[in-house]
Amino acid sequence: MxxxxxxxxxxxxxxxxxxxxxxxxxxxxxxxxxxxxxxxxxxxxxxxxxxxxxxxxxxxxxxxxxxxxxxxxxxxxxxxxxxxxxxxxxxxxxxxxxxxxxxxxxxxxxxxxxxxxxxxxxxxxxxxxxxxxxxxxxxxxxxxxxxxxxxxxxxxxxxxxxxxxxxxxxIHYSKINITNEYDPSEDFFLFLSRLHPGKGLDILIESMSKIENKKIKLKIVGTQNAYSDLLKKQIKSLGIENRIEFVGSIFGDEKFKLFANARAFIAPSYSEAIGMVNLEAAICKTPVITSYNTGISPEWNNNGGIMIQPKTENLISAMNEAAKWSTSERIERGNSLRDFVIQNYSWxxxxxxxxxxxxxx
Structure with a gap:
């Protein structure tokens, strides 16, 4: 060998x-x-x-x-x-x-x-x-x-x-044990990644303050650091502390369960080389809103996902659209995106x- x-x-x-x-x-x-x-x-x-x-x-x-x-x-x-x-x-x-x-x-x-x-x-x-x-x-x-x-x-x-x-x-889709179907106890968007300026969290938080649906929440998953302290100041200045939760780091089955129950996973990165979290979320049958700067094929748009330029106005529009999905549309979009990733991005x-x-x- x-x-x-x-x-x-x-x-x-x-x-x-x-x-x-x-x-x-x-x-x-x-x-x-x-x-x-x-x-x-x-x-x-x-x-x-x-x-x-x-x-x-x-x-x-x-x-x-x-x-x-x-x-x-x-x-x-x-x-x-x-x-x-x-x-x-x-x-x-x-x-x-x-x-x-x-x-x-x-x-x-x-x-x-x-x-x-x-x-x-x-x-x-x-x-x-x-x-x-x-x-x-x-x-x-x-x-x-x-x-x-x-x-x-x-x-x-x-x-x-x-x-x-x-x-x-x-992504190794066959190694991810997907046992959770979409059955959330609360309505939320999900961000999961390193907390870093390149991930577009600043525009995601700003967009949360401006979307039409004020009941939906945002869960931010990742190890807290000096940058997360800046994000918390931004959240406080916008007066939306009660709508955004910093969850900390989550791995394994707990992470996949969180993916599966999110209304949508959001990764509005300024620069990324096909973020693995986008693929993981899709394999969990979760629709993904991400940016063109991640390098994912634009066909993502035609297979259940939404791609945007990483700008606040574009993200607000995408989040407003996702907030209006019926349960059946959300599930259908997640299934379509999973099939797309298996075909194009699987080991x-x-x-x-x-x-x-x-x-x-």
Whole structure:
């Protein structure tokens, strides 16, 4: 069996969709491939994960780990290729250098981290890092993997790389035990993700203050942080504290039950590479309102979901529409969206694209 080293800075629960995407790829290869196996190497994992973990000890702000570097130098010849996930950490930097020195091919998946919206955040630091390190890492990669058409176009514009392969994020629908049907005890919209400025929570909260239905609530699921403190100030200034609930982090069956009973899941992201939560919600038969900036196919609009530009007026219109759905329409939309995701975004139907790419290198 040829080994693929999947290397990523963080697969803890706090990494959100990054964990889902990378762990699903790792599991798919190990469960289905006849000639490939995956080894997952990271700086941060959960206690129960059977992955190789090398925590940063020296320069934590850059995820610097001398132990990771030592491990890769000692084991690099076991790898057929390296698949590097992310952009801005020592994790990718040292892995690319060792692969190049050892004449081992490597793939880079950026997971939306160099999309224009994100490049504008801490712009000067990122520009310097691009010029000093990242541009060279990308240039030397055998393949750059893009998750969406827009990401592919932006990567080419930035790098001019001749081998950019587009494969969307997928979901293992058969591994999600869907036992809950739509039967809510209260009427609510749902947001579930990292609480981060890029997720569009500011316009979601503003829209909640302006929609016609003042009885429907919003549940915000995610680990609270400094940004959630800012959101709470926004909520208080709008006088809608009684309509928005911060739930904290929820995982497993409890999360899927919450998805299943939401009137709609809302992810109005400013920039995203096919957010995994959109796919999870759809598999739970929940209609999803999301933005065109997530890179999901516009056919989402014709299969039970709603896509918008991430602007307050657009989101208000979509939420007003969803608030008026009858129970039967809400259920029908959820069923249609689930079928669409299974056909277009599932490991069961599309995962072979990764085997074909790995075997081509």
């Amino acid at each position: 040829s080994k693929i080293f999947n290397i990523v800075e963080d697969v803890s629960f706090e990494s959100g969709g990054l964990r889902t995407a990378v762990v699903n790829l790792h599991n798919y290869i190990n469960e289905t491939s006849n000639n490939l196996s995956s080894v997952l190497i990271t700086n941060h994992k959960e206690e129960q994960d059977a992955f190789s973990e090398f925590k940063p000890k020296d320069i934590s702000v850059w995820n610097y780990s001398s132990e990771l570097k030592k491990h890769l130098n000692s084991n690099i010849n076991e790898a057929r290729l390296l698949h590097l996930h992310g952009a801005w950490m020592h994790t990718q930097y040292t892995s690319s250098k060792i692969a190049l020195k050892s004449n081992i091919p490597y793939i880079m998946t950026l997971h939306g981290m160099i999309e224009p919206w994100y490049l504008k955040q801490k712009q000067i630091k990122k520009k310097i890092y691009l010029e000093l390190f990242l541009n060279k890492m990308l240039k030397n990669s055998n393949v750059i993997h893009a998750i969406t058409p827009s990401e592919k176009a932006n990567i080419f514009k930035l790098t001019g790389h001749k081998n950019i392969v587009e494969i969307p994020n997928f 069961e139907n599309k995962g072979k694209m990764w085997e074909e790419l790995y075997n081509s290198l």
